[in-house]
Each structure stands twice: as structure tokens, then as C-alpha cells.
Amino acid sequence: xxxxxxxxxxxxxxxxxxxxxxxxxxxxxxxxxxxxxxxxxxxxxxxxxxxxxxxxxxxxxxxxxxxxxxxxxxxxxxxxxxxxxxxxxxxxxxxxxxxxxxxxxxxxxxxxxxxxxxxxxxxxxxxxxxxxxxxxxxxxxxxxxxxxxxxxxxxxxxxxxxxxxxxxxxxxxxxxxxxxxxxxxxxxxxxxxxxxxxxxxxxxxxxxxxxxxxxxxxxxxxxxxxxxxxxxxxxxxxxxxxxxxxxxxxxxxxxxx
Amino acid sequence: xxxxxxxxxxxxxxxxxxxxxxxxxxxxxxxxxxxxxxxxxxxxxxxxxxxxxxxxxxxxxxxxxxxxxxxxxxxxxxxxxxxxxxxxxxxxxxxxxxxxxxxxxxxxxxxxxxxxxxxxxxxxxxxxxxxxxxxxxxxxxxxxxxxxx
Numbered sequence: 001x002x003x004x005x006x007x008x009x010x011x012x013x014x015x016x017x018x019x020x021x022x023x024x025x026x027x028x029x030x031x032x033x034x035x036x037x038x039x040x041x042x043x044x045x046x047x048x049x050x051x052x053x054x055x056x057x058x059x060x061x062x063x064x065x066x067x068x069x070x071x072x073x074x075x076x077x078x079x080x081x082x083x084x085x086x087x088x089x090x091x092x093x094x095x096x097x098x099x100x101x102x103x104x105x106x107x108x109x110x111x112x113x114x115x116x117x118x119x120x121x122x123x124x125x126x127x128x129x130x131x132x133x134x135x136x137x138x139x140x141x142x143x144x145x146x147x148x149x150x151x152x153x154x155x156x157x158x159x160x161x162x163x164x165x166x167x168x169x170x171x172x173x174x175x176x177x178x179x180x181x182x183x184x185x186x187x188x189x190x191x192x193x194x195x196x197x198x199x200x201x202x203x204x205x206x207x208x209x210x211x212x213x214x215x216x217x218x219x220x221x222x223x224x225x226x227x228x229x230x231x232x233x234x235x236x237x238x239x240x241x242x243x244x245x246x247x248x249x250x251x252x253x254x255x256x257x
Numbered sequence: 258x259x260x261x262x263x264x265x266x267x268x269x270x271x272x273x274x275x276x277x278x279x280x281x282x283x284x285x286x287x288x289x290x291x292x293x294x295x296x297x298x299x300x301x302x303x304x305x306x307x308x309x310x311x312x313x314x315x316x317x318x319x320x321x322x323x324x325x326x327x328x329x330x331x332x333x334x335x336x337x338x339x340x341x342x343x344x345x346x347x348x349x350x351x352x353x354x355x356x357x358x359x360x361x362x363x364x365x366x367x368x369x370x371x372x373x374x375x376x377x378x379x380x381x382x383x384x385x386x387x388x389x390x391x392x393x394x395x396x397x398x399x400x401x402x403x404x405x406x
Contacts, residue, residue: 022279024337077280078338085335113280122274126345129271133264133297134351141267197351201271202278206348207341209375213383231353239357 131198292343318385
């Protein structure tokens with residue numbers, strides 16, 4: 001097994017983990033180049049977009065190339081991004097042999113997510129906090145917490161059933177709106193729109209929109225475009241989900257929101 | 258004043274919670290929360306002096322990015338970890354929601370108004386971040402810790 005081939009594999013693997021778990025484009029590129037350079041690979045080139053990595057390495061005058069494509073904007077795992085970053089730091093300092101680097105990458109890939117109950121709890125707390133700063137009062141926050149927790153349960157379920165992104169977002173936003181309306185008409189909470197927006201915060205692609213524009217400003221036009229389209233798609237799904245439930249409520253129950 | 262305090266506490270709570278949602282390790286997530294609270298405080302204080310949401314977002318993004326760079330150097334952690342969590346309070350999530358909501362509800366004037374405002378905010382935030390990220394590393398080196406490993 002020649003060495004350059006393995007270096008390419010290692011760099012690709014590190015880049016894949018980074019991109020998959022929410023690393024920025026330029027970080028992925030920099031990390032891969034740094035790893036290749038540290039192990040002495042020559043003529044190593046990478047091109048990265050939000051949905052894929054293309055890398056080539058020249059070995060003994062022969063061209064080895066690898067292409068890799070994956071799904072954009074999956075569940076972020078910043079813990080893994082941190083771990084890959086510190087690995088690449090060690091590699092750059094020459095403190096990590098290539099075999100050990102492979103082993104460490106495997107360990108990093110296996111870093112678990114927090115347990116489901118904790119995800120439910122923090123989603124609820126996050127929704128409560130954002131419901132409050134977007135103009136709700138204390139009671140609205142409590143209701144946002146409840147709707148957010150229910151939303152999180154649904155998202156975990158959707159993740160296990162591997163529902164498509166569009167369907168999951170449609171159903172999730174409809175569910176959140178339904179929860180908000182139900183609680184509101186039970187006499188809980190004061191501002192129905194703040195409750196709904198607060199508990200939609202985990203779905204709304206605000207960070208993705210900002211990242212997209214950052215990509216544009218970094219002249220990564222293609223990545224920016226990919227993310228922008230993703231943002232628009234997700235936002236439309238959410239609006240349709242919310243709009244359908246609100247429309248149905250005003251049609252059948254005479255509720256005006 | 259107590260209104261401001263409760264706002265900042267809520268922003269901290271929200272950002273720190275979402276940091277955990279993004280699987281930030283337990284020894285780091287509080288810094289994400291602190292970044293979020295600081296950016297929201299900056300946003301609110303700016304709005305008191307000048308009633309422009311876009312400029313307030315820009316100022317908040319600049320403060321946030323500086324703080325995140327300091328955290329990143331200090332804790333040897335990719336800046337994206339703090340930035341992703343800290344940006345949540347100022348990010349135009351509700352703007353996107355209202356834009357598409359009005360669009361679906363055929364209130365096209367409002368949709369256009371909200372859409373342009375949302376885009377302006379997003380550009381302002383991104384510009385603030387990119388500006389601070391392009392500052393030379395040497396400005397932040399002083400915050401790094403000396404380590405023997």
C-alpha cells in the first residue's frame with residue numbers, strides 16, 4: 001500500500017467528518033491541505049462545496065483521484081468538529097503517525113450524540129429563551145418550552161424513520177402550530193405568534209442563511225448558492241406547514257390569528 | 258433595566274441550549290451561551306440609540322465575532338463552535354418566517370418588505386463576521402494560552 005494513497009484517504013476522511021458535522025468550507029479545505037502537507041504529499045488539490053469534496057493527489061507521476069459526495073446540512077455535531085481540529089493540530093506538529101491518525105478519526109466518528117431526553121430538554125429550553133427575546137412574556141415561554149419539547153420528540157422520530165427533509169419540515173411545523181393553537185385555546189399563553197415563532201426556532205434556517213451569505217462573501221459562490229436554495233426550500237416548507245394549520249383553523253373553527 | 262437583564266438571561270439560556278443541541282461538549286457550551294448573550298445585549302443597547310435593526314445586527318455581529326475569536330484562540334477551538342451558537346439571537350429566523358408566511362397568505366407587500374429587511378439583516382451579519390474574521394491573527398495572539406505539550 002503506497003503512502004500517498006493513504007495520505008489522500010486520511011485527508012478525505014477528515015474533510016468528510018468536518019463537512020458532514022458542520023465545519024465551514026474554508027476550514028475543511030485548510031485542514032485537508034494541512035494534513036497532506038504534514039505527511040509530505042505533493043501536488044495535493046482539493047475543491048470543496050457544501051455537498052461534496054473533490055480531491056486529487058499525484059503519486060509517482062500517476063494521478064490518484066477521489067470524489068466524494070454527501071448530504072448537506074445534516075444534524076450538526078460540533079463536538080466532532082472540535083475533535084478533528086485538534087487532531088489536525090497534532091498532525092501539523094508531527095505528533096501523530098498516520099496509523100494513529102486513522103484510529104483517532106474512527107474514534108471521532110463514533111463520538112455519540114447526547115441522549116434523546118437531553119435533546120428534548122435543550123430544544124425546549126432554547127425555544128423558551130428565543131420565544132422570550134422575540135417578544136413573548138414568561139407564560140408564552142413556558143408554552144414555547146412545551147411545544148418545543150414536542151417538536152423535538154417528533155424530530156427524533158423523523159430522524160429514526162428517515163423521513164425526507166421536506167416532509168419532516170412540513171409535518172414538524174404543522175405540529176408546532178397545532179400545539180401552539182391548542183395550548184392557546186386552552187387559555188395558556190398570551191401571544192400566539194410569539195409562541196409559534198419561538199418553538200419554530202430549531203427549524204427556521206437563520207444560521208444557514210447567514211452561512212450562505214458568508215460563503216458568497218468568501219467567494220465560494222457555489223456553496224453559497226447550495227445553502228441559499230436549501231434555506232429557501234426549508235423556509236417554504238415551514239411556511240406551508242404553518243399556513244395550512246392556521247388556514248384550516250380559521251376555516252373550520254373561525255379562529256383568526 | 259430589569260427588562261434588559263431578563264432579555265440577556267433569556268438569550269444566554271437560548272444560545273447555551275442550542276449549543277447543546279449542536280452537540281458542543283459540556284466544557285464549551287457555556288461560552289456559546291455567553292457569546293449569544295453578549296450579542297443580544299449589544300443589539301438591544303444599539304437599538305436604544307439608533308432605531309435601525311440592520312445596523313444593530315451589524316454592530317452585534319462585530320462584537321460577537323470579536324468575542325468568538327478571543328474564545329477560539331483562548332480555548333483552541335474552531336471559531337464556528339461559538340459563532341454558530343452565539344449568532345442565534347440576532348439571526349433573522351423570525352424574519353424568514355414572516356416573509357414566507359405573508360407570501361403564502363398572499364400579503365405580497367408585507368412579504369416583500371419583510372423579505373428585503375431579512376436579506377439586509379443577513380447581509381449585515383455576514384459582513385460583520387467576515388470583517389472581523391479577516392483581521393490578522395496577530396491581533397488576537399495575546400489571548401492565547403501558553404501550553405507545554
